[in-house]
Amino acid sequence: MIEVRHLEKTFPGTRGLLGHDAIKAVNDVSFHIPDGGAVSFIGESGCGKTTIGRILAGLETYTAGEVVMDGQNLAQLPRRQRAVLLRRVQLIQQDPYQALNPARTIEQALTDPLKVIAKERGADKAWIMHRLHEVLELVGLDPDAVIYKYPHMLSGGQRQRIVIARALTVDPSVLVADEAVSMIDVSLRLGVLKLLRDLRERFKISVLFITHDVASARYVGDDGQMFVIYKGRIVEHGLTDEVILHPQHPYTQALLSAVPVLKGLEEPGPDRYIPLKEFGHGQPPEHACAFAPRCPYAQPLCGQEKPELVGTAHQYACHYPKERHVVAVPLSE
Missing domain, CATH: 3.40.50.300 (P-loop containing nucleotide triphosphate hydrolases)
Known part of the structure; x- marks a missing residue:
């Protein structure tokens, strides 16, 4: 590779x-x-x-x-x-506390890269939400429990999994x-x-x-x-x-x-x-x-x-x- x-x-x-x-x-x-x-x-x-x-x-x-x-x-x-x-090649940052924008929800943080992929593939918003739920489940998180939260509302382990999920959004x-x-x-x-x-x-x-x-x-x-x-x-x-x-x-x-x-x-x-x-x-x-x-x-x-x-x-x-x-x-x- x-x-x-x-x-x-x-x-x-x-x-x-x-x-x-x-x-x-x-x-x-x-x-x-x-x-x-x-x-x-x-x-x-x-x-x-x-x-x-x-x-x-x-x-x-x-x-x-x-x-x-x-x-x-x-x-x-x-x-x-x-x-x-x-x-x-995607980087998983060392510090999940600084890797996520505190002013943006988890949904906003993860959908930004997904919007780029969706535009290239001609996919719609439904695909973006499906993929969002998919990557969160891959990292062991309940999508409905985290996507509307801000980073400070999550534990350190959850934040690190969010950072990994964001890396996975672009395959x-x-x-x-x-x-x-x-x-x-x-x-x-x-x-x-x-x-x-x-x-x-x-x-x-x-x-x-x-x-x-x-x-x-x-x-x-x-x-x-x-x-x-x-x-x-x-x-x-x-x-x-x-x-x-x-x-x-x-x-x-x-x-x-x-x-x-x-x-x-x-x-x-x-x-x-x-x-x-x-x-x-x-x-x-x-x-x-x-x-x-x-x-x-x-x-x-x-x-x-x-x-x-x-x-x-x-x-x-x-x-x-x-x-x-x-x-x-x-x-x-």
Whole structure:
């Protein structure tokens, strides 16, 4: 469905794209999203994963690279043809409280895109109302109970489902879920995650799931690909369960070690918790490993040479992956 090749996005600083304060949010990122497949991007805040989602949804331009959809390079298409293709990619915003206009009812929010579709198909108002009820039922809401309400009258979980319903109004092929459950109560998250999983299975809708929550990524895309991104670069990727069960990059291990232990039986230790050094500020040098300033296993080579992705089905960019760790910082340090 979508293939991304060597994608880059640089936000200019005060001196433009080449200035020392320019920020390269996405750096040489390549991946593909198959029809009906799931791809997860995990990483901490500011790593560039949201920028990737916004680029695919057509809300952000990119500095270099290619985005190919159904075999067509978006940059080479006329504006109108590109807009038609990008309509098939819909973004589910992180914050349902700000994603909906507080001055408009749910009916008004959902019928606006439906009116565009109806005009193209020559459909009437009856079709619009039928489709409105249909998408609300798809996301598990009672249409008669919500369509005349304003967003502030709904719960956080209901608002998030409304945002998903709005994305479904245009029959998308890809849903970009950007931290889709981070702003709602923990008790409601599983219902929204199950909805995204059901949409994949029932309608073969592809999902790009952007999150810092490893458990959520595993639930939505357990049969898909997981990409771990750090400062705009992919540091590890592979099948979701393979990355989670056999992490090789120290950053992936650190993310997994931060997952809370619920059984209360395990004790923290070098194998359970990966201590990171103080957060590194600024742009990493292009010739070095971006994670080296924080890595407890970094060696002189890490500051001199950027590691490339190695491996086949399971790839990682690290000079000293898990089986080659030679230095472990004590937890007390």
